[in-house]
Amino acid sequence: MRLLVGFIFGFVGFFLVSVEIAKALVRLRKVLQPTVHVLVPQVLFSYLISTVTRERRSPQEVNRELFRLGVWGGSLAMLKLAKPEELARFWPKSFDAGKLGGFIKLFGSAAWYIFAGHMPAIRTEARAPKLVWVNLEESPGGDAFYKVETPEGVSVWYFLAGAYEGATLTSFRMLGEEERFLAMWRPLPGRNGLEGYYALREVGSAEIARACVDADPEFFSVVSWEDSARFAEELLGVKIPPIP
Amino acid sequence: MSLYKLVVFTGPKGSGKSSLIKALFPELGVRFDEPAYYRDYLASGGLAVREVASRAEALELVLTALARWRISVGVLVVDASKPIEGAVDPRFLMIIDRAERRCVVASKVDASENYVSEVRKLAQERGLELFAASPKTGAGIEDLKSWIITGQRREVPEAALAQARVAPPPLLVDLIPVPVRVTHVYQKAPDRSMLTDEEREVLELCDGVRGIWEIAAMTGRSYGEVKKIVDSLVVKGFIATFKTKMA
Numbered sequence: 001m002r003l004l005v006g007f008i009f010g011f012v013g014f015f016l017v018s019v020e021i022a023k024a025l026v027r028l029r030k031v032l033q034p035t036v037h038v039l040v041p042q043v044l045f046s047y048l049i050s051t052v053t054r055e056r057r058s059p060q061e062v063n064r065e066l067f068r069l070g071v072w073g074g075s076l077a078m079l080k081l082a083k084p085e086e087l088a089r090f091w092p093k094s095f096d097a098g099k100l101g102g103f104i105k106l107f108g109s110a111a112w113y114i115f116a117g118h119m120p121a122i123r124t125e126a127r128a129p130k131l132v133w134v135n136l137e138e139s140p141g142g143d144a145f146y147k148v149e150t151p152e153g154v155s156v157w158y159f160l161a162g163a164y165e166g167a168t169l170t171s172f173r174m175l176g177e178e179e180r181f182l183a184m185w186r187p188l189p190g191r192n193g194l195e196g197y198y199a200l201r202e203v204g205s206a207e208i209a210r211a212c213v214d215a216d217p218e219f220f221s222v223v224s225w226e227d228s229a230r231f232a233e234e235l236l237g238v239k240i241p242p243i244p
Numbered sequence: 245m246s247l248y249k250l251v252v253f254t255g256p257k258g259s260g261k262s263s264l265i266k267a268l269f270p271e272l273g274v275r276f277d278e279p280a281y282y283r284d285y286l287a288s289g290g291l292a293v294r295e296v297a298s299r300a301e302a303l304e305l306v307l308t309a310l311a312r313w314r315i316s317v318g319v320l321v322v323d324a325s326k327p328i329e330g331a332v333d334p335r336f337l338m339i340i341d342r343a344e345r346r347c348v349v350a351s352k353v354d355a356s357e358n359y360v361s362e363v364r365k366l367a368q369e370r371g372l373e374l375f376a377a378s379p380k381t382g383a384g385i386e387d388l389k390s391w392i393i394t395g396q397r398r399e400v401p402e403a404a405l406a407q408a409r410v411a412p413p414p415l416l417v418d419l420i421p422v423p424v425r426v427t428h429v430y431q432k433a434p435d436r437s438m439l440t441d442e443e444r445e446v447l448e449l450c451d452g453v454r455g456i457w458e459i460a461a462m463t464g465r466s467y468g469e470v471k472k473i474v475d476s477l478v479v480k481g482f483i484a485t486f487k488t489k490m491a
Contacts, residue, residue, distance in 0.1 A: 084479050237472030
């Protein structure tokens with residue numbers, strides 16, 4: 001009898017220890033994984049693209065709508081995840097292309113890391129007086145919510161460009177710089193990434209648009225300056241002056 | 245005794261009867277051409293929806309048969325985007341006068357110019373319940389539907405009017421700003437004196453249930469304008485977070 005009781009206690013003890021070991025292994029596996037689990041966001045993002053594709057007539061219109069949805073989502077993400085005082089700590093007091101580049105690299109990378117789970121490569125350069133041009137290229141390999149199959153001509157990068165545009169315009173608002181700064185983002189041509197600018201409004205919309213087209217002649221081919229202005233006003237209440 | 249509750253829609257041609265029926269009962273295969281005399285649809289919940297033609301001879305024929313109609317709800321639809329003087333044939337009123345409950349619906353109130361005041365005058369003169377609705381934006385539709393089914397109203401016409409004047413929601417998802425709640429004695433409440441009048445007005449409407457679009461409708465501002473004010477409230481520490489809901 002004593003032997004049987006001992007055996008039962010031993011078995012239960014072994015079972016409990018095994019469960020704890022299994023739990024620890026699950027935690028370890030989660031920690032060692034290169035990115036967060038992305039399957040559910042990927043499914044939801046695919047569903048979003050399917051819905052928009054069904055509602056719109058051409059891939060261009062789908063891309064434009066994805067961009068619009070991105071603007072809204074990016075603004076929300078910026079408001080929820082960034083604190084105004086944290087942004088202000090790194091924001092240059094006056095226009096300084098070098099310091100502004102540092103700010104863009106820091107927060108651009110942080111935002112990418114939060115949503116994609118890996119760091120991008122960001123390059124900034126002063127392309128015109130008081131205008132900083134930005135190239136953001138993703139590091140290959142890592143899985144992320146936006147890595148889903150899309151129909152011919154539809155690109156997830158329009159959603160991401162819209163998200164960066166919405167987030168950047170919202171960050172200007174949080175910094176009290178909405179009346180002074182403008183920013184626009186578009187997909188990087190031929191590569192996985194984004195391109196865009198930060199500029200003082202005083203540069204003028206015509207000059208800014210010229211700098212964009214000089215850097216990438218197709219910059220406004222799908223989402224025009226007017227589209228950006230319309231989405232910014234409709235969704236965020238940000239006024240972007242038209243090109244004269 | 246009929247198994248169905250008869251709801252009769254009447255009103256001038258082009259007043260939006262078919263669109264209104266479709267907006268109220270989306271499950272119905274509503275036809276948008278003029279009926280010969282009247283057209284019946286069976287809706288869920290034991291409702292029979294009858295759309296009466298607006299032609300004079302159709303109205304004459306309907307009036308001869310009217311004594312046999314047991315109308316529960318009579319709905320007179322009037323296009324509020326145009327002056328109503330001379331548009332409302334007395335025979336429309338004779339039809340809905342047979343109903344147990346009667347109303348006049350000022351339709352198309354989303355139009356930039358509207359004549360709801362004239363419709364209100366008609367409602368007062370004839371003792372009709374007044375509704376303002378827009379099948380295009382959905383404003384006032386739920387209120388009217390609730391009244392048709394239960395006899396209870398959900399909102400005053402002014403709320404529907406205000407809602408109809410703003411553009412439809414820009415997205416299918418609306419953001420609900422959730423205000424900061426002071427729950428501990430040591431927690432310092434944000435200083436309201438730093439708010440502008442418009443920020444204070446919007447903050448009063450942020451109850452953790454209303455979305456930005458609803459607040460826009462209530463204040464007569466655009467979605468973007470309210471978003472800007474809400475963002476400012478976030479920065480000033482009055483909004484704790486956002487929730488989402490269907491717009």
